[in-house]
Amino acid sequence: MxxxxxxxxxxxxxxxxxxxxxxxxxxxxxxxxxxxxxxxxxxxxxxxxxxxxxxxxxxxxxxxxxxxxxxxxxxxxxxxxxxxxxxxxxxxxxxxxxxxxxxxxxxxxxxxxxxxxxLSPLQGVRVDPIERRARVAGGSLLGSLDQECQSFGLATTAGTVSHTGVGGLTLGGGMGRLARRWGLASDNVSAVDIITADGQFRRASSDENPDLYWAVRGGGGNFGIVSSFEFKLHPLAHKVIGGRIYFPYSEAKNLLNFYAEYCHDMPDEMYADVVIFAPPMGVEKMVYFDVCYSGPHREAECALKPLRQAAKPLRDEIEAIDYVAMQSNHDDNDPRGTGQYLKSGFTREISPELVNALVDFLEPHPLRGGMAFFQQAGGAIGRIAPDETAFPHRYPSHNMMIGAVWRAGGEPDPHIAWARSYWKQVEDFTHGFYTNDEFAVSQSRAQLNFLGNHDRLVAAKNTYDPGNLFRLNSNIIPSV
Ligand SMILES: Cc1cc2nc3c(=O)[nH]c(=O)nc-3n(C[C@H](O)[C@H](O)[C@H](O)COP(=O)(O)OP(=O)(O)OC[C@H]3O[C@@H](n4cnc5c(N)ncnc54)[C@H](O)[C@@H]3O)c2cc1C
Missing domain, CATH: 3.30.43.10 (Uridine Diphospho-n-acetylenolpyruvylglucosamine Reductase, domain 2)
Incomplete structure (x- = not known):
């Protein structure tokens, strides 16, 4: 043309x-x-x-x-x-x-x-159950990946909301309920087909264009457009033990301090998020854990017992559940229906000081729909060397997020102001951040966030996108 x-x-x-x-x-x-x-x-x-x-x-x-x-x-x-x-x-x-x-x-x-x-019309998942590999088109959503793999009794790490894109989630890392067992979604990528900025189709794997293969696993969409991902798959029974357990907000500090300890000794098969949530007015604040035990069912009770005994639950919904159902259980009814503002950072630990700041400062907020949320990391994520892929953050215990949501059409400014002032109270407890959650971060902070992998990423950017065509991401600035 x-x-x-x-x-x-x-x-x-x-x-x-x-x-x-x-x-x-x-x-x-x-x-x-x-x-x-x-x-x-x-x-x-x-x-x-x-x-x-x-x-x-x-x-x-x-x-x-x-x-x-x-x-x-x-x-x-x-x-x-x-x-x-x-x-x-x-x-x-x-x-x-x-x-x-x-x-x-x-x-x-x-x-x-x-x-x-x-890329949203470019969807499709092809599972090879013999080789335990999935080829996933670059515009696919997580729900189709989970569902197709599970029909063969297989799975790989994906995020926790089924209408999230495989593309953005995987290229930036990809944390989810199986990541403590098998690493990030990006750690499970064995190859990609990618169109780089020169319009060339390339395959990147450990054998072909290994610098590009390294860079796309955590370097985001900086190097081109992935038309197809190849993932390694792992055997996973259809039923896991999972769901939410709700506790009164009055127990928030005890529960978060308990959680900090609980996470230390957790088996890789166990995954637990915790949310302290201030819902719309008129509804009680609460604390809830969202858990998934993906190991042998007979061992689940032992792993869950301390959590169930941490305080008197308001409601315990943890049960044997289809993994695919669990992965979409809390998808919003209208995924495009809300405004959102997010601040996030990785924690090395959840200290009592952090717990105090989180609980004390969530208390007086005047808005609707504010929350603090810990997505659990650790396990296999942390056993991969920081320079093995472009994703350098192997140390975190958690990804901590402060979020405000509001109805579409609502005035964002008060919600953003609330989230920013809440974040100020806890930001010092964080060390780097998840690029997939990056929001209003300066270019220099974004560069520093790649830690020791930055220079190697710049070299890959110089090779595959020297004109910085792909800049709407956690942008690596080319040096040529
Ligand atoms: C409700 C919700 C739940 C979430 N849960 C999780 C979670 O459990 N775990 C987790 O790790 N993250 C989670 N996230 C964060 C998520 O990883 C990021 O929002 C990610 O950017 C989403 O990817 P997407 O493809 O949907 O995004 P998009 O907005 O479509 O794209 C995001 C970025 O990725 C690039 N990109 C996307 N696809 C490609 C491709 N094929 N080739 C090249 N570049 C591409 C785009 O250029 C853009 O820079 C969640 C986010 C939300 C809103």
Whole structure:
């Protein structure tokens, strides 16, 4: 495909036959409609412009606070479509967003005035039960990965909400209920098919392009667009022992201090999140644990007993449950229905001082829907060397998150202010952060967060995306 030349917006006023757009450097340009029509003809999927009916749904991401309008959206159904879209984006130096599940809380799957390369039509999971491998298309959601694997009695690490994208979650790490047994989702990637910024299709594995294989496992979408992931799978019985156990908020400090100890001796088969939650007004604050024991059922009671005895539960919903059902049990009814603001950081331990700060400062907040949440790490995640993949954070006990949610259309500012001031009380207890939760972080902090892996990531960026086409992520700045 050939493209007409780029024209400076300042020199030529846009005609009706031109489409206003912005470059990665945030310069205004105009795209000739004829070029967009040519792109439309050259892909199997769709190209959507703001006046197309489907545009408004396609541009959305999960966080309703994000309301960006790309100049155009390419909905890709295969690697060939991705190549065309990447060539087009590179030719015009367009600001480029890549959307898989659209869950990124900061809205990095969308952009204002650039091109959104939407992978959501590119879904599919093929399990090879003999080799224990799954090939997963780059726009797939976690629910289909879990379900297809479990139909063969297999699984790999995925996140805890089934409509999260495999793409964003895996490239940035991927923590979930099985990660203490088998490592992060990215630790289980054995190969990827990827379209890099030059539009080339590449395979990356331990044998082919090993620098790229290393970089995509934790380096996010910096190096290209993954059209297909290959995951290692592990045997997992259909039923696990899991669910939520709720306790009164009056026990919050005791429970969090208990939890800190409990996590120390936990077997890898056991996973427990804890949430201290201030729900909408009129509903009691509460503490709940979301647990999953994925080992032999006869050993579950022993692992769960201390938790059940930690205080008198309000409700105990832990039971034998299908793993797939558990993985979608707490999906929201309308995944795009709320605004969200999140601050997060990794903890090395949950100290009594941190517990006091969390509980004391959640207490007086004036809003609806605030929470503090610990996602458990440790186990196999921590047994991998920090430089074995690009994901360097192997030390954390937990990923600690402070979140505020509100109804779509609500005024975000008071919620954001609340979350920021709550975060100030606890931020000093954190050490680095999970790039997949990154929200309003400065470029320099984002670079530092890659710790000792940063320079090697820059080298990979220089090779595979020297012009920084893929910048809407935890961005590695090329040095060439
Ligand atoms: C409700 C909720 C629950 C969550 N639970 C968990 C959890 O249990 N564990 C966990 O680890 N994280 C969790 N997360 C965080 C999650 O990992 C990130 O939000 C992640 O970015 C989601 O991926 P996505 O594909 O849906 O996002 P998108 O918004 O579609 O994309 C996010 C980023 O990934 C890049 N990207 C996506 N797909 C590709 C691809 N195929 N090739 C190249 N780049 C790509 C995009 O360019 C963008 O920078 C959760 C988030 C939410 C909102």
């Amino acid at each position: 050939s493209f007409p030349n780029l024209r400076g917006f300042a020199e030529v006023a846009p005609l009706a036959s031109e489409i206003a757009a912005v470059t990665g450097a945030r310069e205004d340009i105009s795209l000739e409609r004829a070029a967009v029509e040519e792109l439309r003809r050259s892909i199997r999927g769709r190209v959507l412009l703001p006046d197309d009916d489907e545009y408004d749904v396609a541009r959305r991401v999960r966080n309703r606070m994000i309301d960006k309008r790309p100049a155009l959206i390419t909905q890709c159904v295969g690697a060939g479509d991705i190549r065309e879209a990447v060539d087009f984006a590179r030719h015009y130096q367009l600001l480029t967003a890549v959307k898989c599940g659209g869950h990124n809380v900061a809205g990095k799957g969308s952009c204002e005035g650039g091109i959104m390369i939407d």
